[in-house]
Amino acid sequence: xxxxxxxxxxxxxxxxxxxxxxxxxxxxxxxxxxxxxxxxxxxxxxxxxxxxxxxxxxxxxxxxxxxxxxxxxxxxxxxxxxxxxxxxxxxxxxxxxxxxxxxxxxxxxxxxxxxxxxxxxxxxxxxxxxxxxxxxxxxxxxxxxxxxxxxxxxxxxxxxxxxxxxxxxxxxxxxxxxxxxxxxxxxxxxxxxxxxxxxxxxxxxxxxxxxxxxxxxxxxxxxxxxxxxxxxxxxxxxxxxxxxxxxxxxxxxxxxxxxxxxxxxxxxxxxxxxxxxxxxxxxxxxxxxxxxxxxxxxxxxxxxxxxxxxxxxxxxxxxxxxxxxxxxxxxxxxxxxxxxxxxxxxxxxxxxxxxxxxxxxxxxxxxxxxxxxxxxxxxxxxxxxxxxxx
Numbered sequence: 175x176x177x178x179x180x181x182x183x184x185x186x187x188x189x190x191x192x193x194x195x196x197x198x199x200x201x202x203x204x205x206x207x208x209x210x211x212x213x214x215x216x217x218x219x220x221x222x223x224x225x226x227x228x229x230x231x232x233x234x235x236x237x238x239x240x241x242x243x244x245x246x247x248x249x250x251x252x253x254x255x256x257x258x259x260x261x262x263x264x265x266x267x268x269x270x271x272x273x274x275x276x277x278x279x280x281x282x283x284x285x286x287x288x289x290x291x292x293x294x295x296x297x298x299x300x301x302x303x304x305x306x307x308x309x310x311x312x313x314x315x316x317x318x319x320x321x322x323x324x325x326x327x328x329x330x331x332x333x334x335x336x337x338x339x340x341x342x343x344x345x346x347x348x349x350x351x352x353x354x355x356x357x358x359x360x361x362x363x364x365x366x367x368x369x370x371x372x373x374x375x376x377x378x379x380x381x382x383x384x385x386x387x388x389x390x391x392x393x394x395x396x397x398x399x400x401x402x403x404x405x406x407x408x409x410x411x412x413x414x415x416x417x418x419x420x421x422x423x424x425x426x427x428x429x430x431x432x433x434x435x436x437x438x439x440x441x442x443x444x445x446x447x448x449x450x451x452x453x454x455x456x457x458x459x460x461x462x463x464x465x466x467x468x469x470x471x472x473x474x475x476x477x478x479x480x481x482x483x484x485x486x487x488x489x490x491x492x493x494x495x496x497x498x499x500x501x502x503x504x505x506x507x508x509x510x511x512x513x514x515x516x517x518x519x520x521x522x523x524x525x526x527x528x529x530x531x532x533x534x535x536x537x538x539x540x541x542x543x544x545x546x547x548x549x550x551x552x553x554x555x556x557x558x559x560x561x562x563x564x
Contacts, residue, residue, distance in 0.1 A: 200418040201225075201233045230406045234414040238421050242380075242390050245424075246356070246372050247365030250398035252391045252405050253417065257357065257375025258284045259410035260389025264373060265289065265322075267404035268351065271297035273321035276314055278305045279524065279532050280329035282355065286523075289324065304531045305329055305336050308344070315348035326355040327364070327471070331480045331519055331540040332455040332533045335464035338471055342368040357507075360431055363472050370397065378507030379477075381423040382430050386416045430509070430545060434477035437548040441541065442479045444552055450489070450563040452537070455480040478506060483537035483562055490515045490537050493562035499546055499554040506542035511551060514540050 175183070189195070206225040208214045216222045225231055239251040254260045265288055269275065277289045277300050289300050303310045305325060314320065323345040327336035338354070345352040346368060353371040356364055360379050364372070374380065376388030389412075391401065435458075442456035454461070457468035458475030468475060483489040494502055500513040516538040524532065543551070 198234065198237055198418075198421070200414055201228075202414050203232075204228045228414060229409060229411045230402075232414050232417070234421075235412055235417045238412075238417045239390075241421070241424065242361060242374070243392055245361035246374075246392045248372065248392045249395040250393065252398055252401060253376065253412045254389040254391070254405070254410045255412050255416075256387045256410070257373075257377055257389040260373050260375070260391050261285055261355065262288055262292075263405050263408050263410055264353065264371060264391050264401070265293060265324075266408065267401045268353075268371075269293060269298045269321055273298050274318055275300045275322045275324055276311060276320055276350070277302055277324050278326070278329070279303070279528050280305045280332070280334055281324070281326055282330050283519070285324065285326075285355065302528070305334050308337060308340055311341065311344055315344055315350065320345075320348060320350040322353055323350050324353045324355075326358065328358045328457055328468070328476055328478065330358065331478070331514075331538065333358075333457050333462070333476065333478060333480060334533070335457055335462075335468045335471065337467060338364060338367045338369065342370075345370075358476055358478060359472060360427075360474070360476075362428070362431075363474065367471075370394075376420050377505060379427060379431055380420050382426060382508055383419075383423055384505065384508035384510065386419040386423075388412050388416055388420050431477065432474060433545060434507075434543050435474045437551065438477045438479050438541075438543040439475065440548050441543060441551060441555065444555065445479065445481050448559055450484055450559045452482045452484045455482075455533075477543045478540060479543060480538060480540045482535050483539060485537060485562060487515075487517065487536035489562040490517075490539050492564070493539060493558045496558040496561040497554055498557075499551055500541065508542075509545045511544035511546055512542040 205227060208217060217224050217226060225233060235253055239253055243249060243251040254263055275289055275298060279302055301314045323341060325336050325341060327338060342352045351370040354369045355373045357375045357378055370393060372392040374390040376390055439458045442454050442459050445451050446454045446459060456462060456479045457465060483493060494513050494515050497513055500511045503512050506512060516534050516536055
């Protein structure tokens with residue numbers, strides 16, 4: 175074999191059967207082969223297991239999918255290149271022209287855009303309600319056939335809590351699929367409810383380091399099988415190296431999430447007693463309107479603390495600019511603490527009535543609590559609130 179050939183066909187190194195890598199290798203390969211045409215054809219007919227092309231599946235990616243399905247308490251999973259990719263591909267794969275979706279004002283901005291603008295162009299209609307309007311959900315489901323009920327809990331950014339049992343019961347009775355963006359709550363929560371599809375942004379708590387993007391769609395095996403072909407041709411596949419980084423991040427998922435929740439509760443309690451703060455949105459506080467529901471549904475109350483400053487948009491801007499330990503950046507769930515203001519959160523396409531129902535004010539600020547020492551974060555918040563109130 176000439177050297178120009180050898181560099182494209184390097185020697186294979188195989189581990190002995192009793193010799194195992196403690197950390198699974200990254201299968202950074204797009205293509206896989208079988209020994210014969212016959213075995214390749216058997217794979218393509220679905221008669222044997224294996225891997226062929228990484229856009230469809232890959233051993234590193236598959237390891238991540240199996241782990242995430244187990245964490246959420248479901249049978250199977252598909253991962254995507256981003257959290258928004260998971261939302262978009264699920265919506266495209268599960269809807270057809272003439273279908274109807276119930277969505278909510280409090281949803282993530284890209285979710286609303288996909289449902290209202292993108293799917294709307296293809297003849298999918300929607301009804302937009304408040305997550306607190308169970309009577310409206312019931313009326314809408316009774317009035318017209320509905321394909322999907324798409325919701326979040328806690329919601330972004332003001333942490334409203336959806337009544338998951340009621341929503342899934344209403345959807346199931348009407349023959350609609352329930353889709354829950356479970357990113358804020360995490361993989362260890364809400365698995366006991368009759369949700370048909372769970373969506374997650376792996377960019378957040380799964381990775382934990384803010385350096386890799388990914389998304390996940392978790393459901394029963396039959397539904398994942400139905401989605402798999404469409405997901406393959408839509409092309410939003412996760413890279414194997416990104417899957418490896420997310421698998422590495424998941425090793426500390428529970429330690430991180432619970433430490434961040436502990437800090438979030440202390441910070442929410444501090445903010446609730448500060449004169450510059452009009453209202454704190456954190457489901458772990460007894461003053462949260464749905465605290466009892468959150469306590470019933472959740473093991474942990476989350477790492478997001480939102481609040482309204484009495485001084486409005488000007489105070490929010492001064493506050494955010496004065497923080498030293500909170501990065502002025504999008505996303506959440508990573509090791510560093512983050513801050514965004516209402517103006518950065520979007521939602522400007524909503525009319526005044528919908529804005530009011532969303533409970534986002536000009537002075538709303540969202541904090542994502544990281545892994546810094548809680549006392550240091552409280553000192554930073556104290557300084558910034560003094561500046562905001564000046």
